[in-house]
Amino acid sequence: MAKKTNSDKANQPDNDKIKNLAPDIEFPGGQKMTTNQGVFISDDQNSLKAGDRGATLMEDFIFREKMTHFDHERIPERIVHARGSGAHGVFKVYEPMGDVTRAHFLNDPSLETPVFVRFSTVAGSRGSTDLARDVRGFAVKFYTQEGNFDLVGNNMPVFFIQDAIKFPDLIHAVKPEPDNEMPQAASAHDTFWDFISLMPESTHMIMWLMSDRAIPRSLRMMEGFGVHTFRFINSEGKASFVKFHWKPLLGVHSVAWDEAQNISGKDPDFHRRDLWEAIESGAFPEWELGVQIVPEEDEFKFDFDLLDSTKIIPEELVPVQRIGKLTLNRNPDNFFAETEQVAFHIGHVVPGIDFTNDPLLQGRLFSYTDTQLIRLGGPNFHEIPINRPVVPIHNNQRDGHMRQAINRGKTSYSPNSLGNNDPAQVKAADGGFTSYMERIDARKVRQRSASFFDHFSQARLFFNSQSDPEKNHIIDAFTFELGKVKTVAIRKRMLGILSLVDKSLASAVAYGLGLEVPQEPEKPINKSIPADANPDDYQPIHVEGSVKESAALSMADTVKDTIKSRKIAFLIADGVSEKSVNAVKKALIAEGAVVEIIAPKLGFVVSENDEQIPVDESLLTAASVLYDAVYVPGGTNSVASLEAEADAVHFLNEAFKHCKAIAADEQAIQVIEATYFSKKLPEDFSEENVLAEGIVVSDNAADLSAKFIKAIAQHRFWEREKPRKVPA
Numbered sequence: 001m002a003k004k005t006n007s008d009k010a011n012q013p014d015n016d017k018i019k020n021l022a023p024d025i026e027f028p029g030g031q032k033m034t035t036n037q038g039v040f041i042s043d044d045q046n047s048l049k050a051g052d053r054g055a056t057l058m059e060d061f062i063f064r065e066k067m068t069h070f071d072h073e074r075i076p077e078r079i080v081h082a083r084g085s086g087a088h089g090v091f092k093v094y095e096p097m098g099d100v101t102r103a104h105f106l107n108d109p110s111l112e113t114p115v116f117v118r119f120s121t122v123a124g125s126r127g128s129t130d131l132a133r134d135v136r137g138f139a140v141k142f143y144t145q146e147g148n149f150d151l152v153g154n155n156m157p158v159f160f161i162q163d164a165i166k167f168p169d170l171i172h173a174v175k176p177e178p179d180n181e182m183p184q185a186a187s188a189h190d191t192f193w194d195f196i197s198l199m200p201e202s203t204h205m206i207m208w209l210m211s212d213r214a215i216p217r218s219l220r221m222m223e224g225f226g227v228h229t230f231r232f233i234n235s236e237g238k239a240s241f242v243k244f245h246w247k248p249l250l251g252v253h254s255v256a257w258d259e260a261q262n263i264s265g266k267d268p269d270f271h272r273r274d275l276w277e278a279i280e281s282g283a284f285p286e287w288e289l290g291v292q293i294v295p296e297e298d299e300f301k302f303d304f305d306l307l308d309s310t311k312i313i314p315e316e317l318v319p320v321q322r323i324g325k326l327t328l329n330r331n332p333d334n335f336f337a338e339t340e341q342v343a344f345h346i347g348h349v350v351p352g353i354d355f356t357n358d359p360l361l362q363g364r365l366f367s368y369t370d371t372q373l374i375r376l377g378g379p380n381f382h383e384i385p386i387n388r389p390v391v392p393i394h395n396n397q398r399d400g401h402m403r404q405a406i407n408r409g410k411t412s413y414s415p416n417s418l419g420n421n422d423p424a425q426v427k428a429a430d431g432g433f434t435s436y437m438e439r440i441d442a443r444k445v446r447q448r449s450a451s452f453f454d455h456f457s458q459a460r461l462f463f464n465s466q467s468d469p470e471k472n473h474i475i476d477a478f479t480f481e482l483g484k485v486k487t488v489a490i491r492k493r494m495l496g497i498l499s500l501v502d503k504s505l506a507s508a509v510a511y512g513l514g515l516e517v518p519q520e521p522e523k524p525i526n527k528s529i530p531a532d533a534n535p536d537d538y539q540p541i542h543v544e545g546s547v548k549e550s551a552a553l554s555m556a557d558t559v560k561d562t563i564k565s566r567k568i569a570f571l572i573a574d575g576v577s578e579k580s581v582n583a584v585k586k587a588l589i590a591e592g593a594v595v596e597i598i599a600p601k602l603g604f605v606v607s608e609n610d611e612q613i614p615v616d617e618s619l620l621t622a623a624s625v626l627y628d629a630v631y632v633p634g635g636t637n638s639v640a641s642l643e644a645e646a647d648a649v650h651f652l653n654e655a656f657k658h659c660k661a662i663a664a665d666e667q668a669i670q671v672i673e674a675t676y677f678s679k680k681l682p683e684d685f686s687e688e689n690v691l692a693e694g695i696v697v698s699d700n701a702a703d704l705s706a707k708f709i710k711a712i713a714q715h716r717f718w719e720r721e722k723p724r725k726v727p728a
């Protein structure tokens with residue numbers, strides 16, 4: 001029997017959704033070529049012509065079919081989040097959550113719910129670089145026994161705007177400018193900052209966007225957030241507010257901005273490749289699902305509005321309970337069929353989960369189905385294999401473009417007597433969805449609640465919660481982005497806004513821009529005002545937030561005890577000591593790291609004992625920015641070659657500049673001496689120094705490995721930038 005899949009997924013488990021996809025899988029192995037009508041093709045090389053030098057004949061149905069299909073291969077890319085990478089996996093809840101939600105998949109710890117996850121950048125096109133400074137989408141489709149639930153979140157817990165009606169404006173501002181379609185996948189341009197500087201509600205989100213959260217080391221090392229406040233409903237109909245979090249077990253880590261820009265050239269698919277390779281190698285990425293639960297009666301207990309998507313609930317006020325685990329354990333078989341055609345919608349909820357009146361959430365409820373209609377071509381996109389639930393669908397919807405279901409029977413209306421009044425509605429007690437009966441007593445108005453008008457206290461909370469290196473990176477990012485803005489008035493307006501967040505931030509950015517921080521920000525600060533309104537009614541209010549610092553907001557406080565799936569470069573040349581290679585390699589692999597051998601040329605390196613060591617990458621195809629750490633083994637001839645090899649020295653210099661862990665066998669000290677950081681080596685390589693500075697040189701492989709592993713787990717040694725001499 002022909003193999004059903006096109007890649008060996010022996011180590012990547014099946015689940016109910018994978019089985020549900022199986023009948024649609026096509027694999028050509030051992031098969032004969034046919035037309036789309038199933039006719040065998042004898043010649044796929046030549047079109048049918050009137051003579052061997054004559055014109056192609058209209059009757060050539062094989063040519064016409066092939067060409068027509070090709071001509072129609074593309075569909076519109078997503079208007080936002082066009083660039084994405086997907087994976088299958090499973091979710092399991094730890095304990096029944098029946099107290100707060102009746103959702104079946106959150107109540108049975110023995111149940112593995114299949115999921116499909118798509119990560120994305122927001123602004124760039126489908127082919128744009130993964131390492132753009134941008135928000136990352138984190139969309140999870142749970143194929144539950146009660147239908148599909150989509151948690152369509154981001155890697156940042158807040159959003160730019162408070163009302164969905166501003167979304168087209170925001171996206172028009174950030175996308176490439178309409179006259180010249182520049183810049184691609186970048187917010188560093190006039191239209192974006194023009195809009196932001198007029199919309200102070202975006203200030204909190206902008207702090208996140210200018211932080212290193214916007215340049216993750218890996219999709220596997222970022223948090224996810226549902227952003228809005230949702231509702232959980234239990235089986236008694238009692239509601240609680242809930243915020244969703246994804247906490248990565250590998251910790252939250254980012255790259256340096258200079259590194260991100262380099263990666264964009266060396267490997268624009270860096271994140272996509274990293275996710276794919278991790279899953280192929282069995283290093284399955286994992287996140288815990290966290291929830292912050294607020295009882296309905298506490299709705300007005302906070303100094304911000306739970307319905308305002310520019311606010312977090314600080315974890316100090318409501319702790320995050322970790323309630324289950326997501327594991328991504330299978331790569332897609334086909335990018336287009338799965339990752340491109342998957343259609344998420346925040347309105348895909350199951351009984352036990354409901355919406356709130358967050359005006360951003362409410363507007364999203366319209367946009368997602370609407371966009372799929374144009375993107376996927378019609379109302380039957382739910383039948384596309386990746387989108388269909390693992391439970392049957394029965395309703396009276398019929399027909400439309402590309403309908404797959406063959407609905408049997410005469411009745412497609414309800415009530416009916418001819419078809420036994422089926423399909424039958426389902427009582428709430430038996431699993432039928434019922435909307436939460438929120439009491440509403442209000443006038444119909446186009447207004448923003450005054451409880452949404454504090455735009456700065458949480459921006460300040462975020463800035464105050466960062467470590468010094470993180471603060472410096474935020475300052476650098478603002479200086480970079482506003483430096484790319486050509487209109488000086490926009491730069492000045494932004495400095496006015498920043499001065500309302502933190503004076504030191506504003507003056508550090510102003511310094512880099514060669515400007516003064518304005519005494520008073522331009523008034524009115526908020527320019528997003530209805531025509532008939534009094535501008536004074538729309539101005540920011542100043543709130544002293546009750547939480548001044550929150551550890552969860554800084555990546556400096558993240559998990560730093562693992563080097564699982566980290567990529568370590570070994571720089572070697574002919575004459576290398578294979579003992580010095582193998583001992584450290586073995587120790588790193590035992591901790592789950594990936595080791596790649598890099599040499600001046602591809603093929604094999606011949607060791608000092610004439611052993612052949614296969615080379616993974618050459619100094620030409622590899623670059624330090626693609627690795628987490630670097631090690632130089634011993635071997636007299638090898639180190640002499642590397643010392644004289646400018647690319648090898650550059651590799652190390654760059655690793656130092658990007659604050660990475662560096663190790664060298666004592667014999668390789670001369671290579672380190674050729675670098676510019678040789679002057680900055682610590683006095684000794686005690687564990688304390690290695691953990692502070694990230695460099696270890698030793699003649700003892702076991703000692704070196706142990707310290708190197710601890711150093712890699714630290715991720716980065718940002719302190720190296722201290723007098724800000726290292727331009728990372």
Ligand code: HDD
Pocket residue numbers: 078079080081084118119120136137138139152153154158159163164165167226227228309342343344360363364367368369371372
């Ligand atoms: Fe959105 C896609 C996340 C606000 C309208 N959004 C999209 C995706 C993610 C998000 C992760 C990609 C899904 C995928 O991988 O296919 N969006 C968010 C978050 C928001 C948000 C976390 C704020 C909390 N979005 C938002 C608003 C609107 C939209 C306010 C419009 C009113 N979003 C869309 C869209 C997209 C989309 C136009 C484009 C492609 C798609 O839906 O399927 O409908």
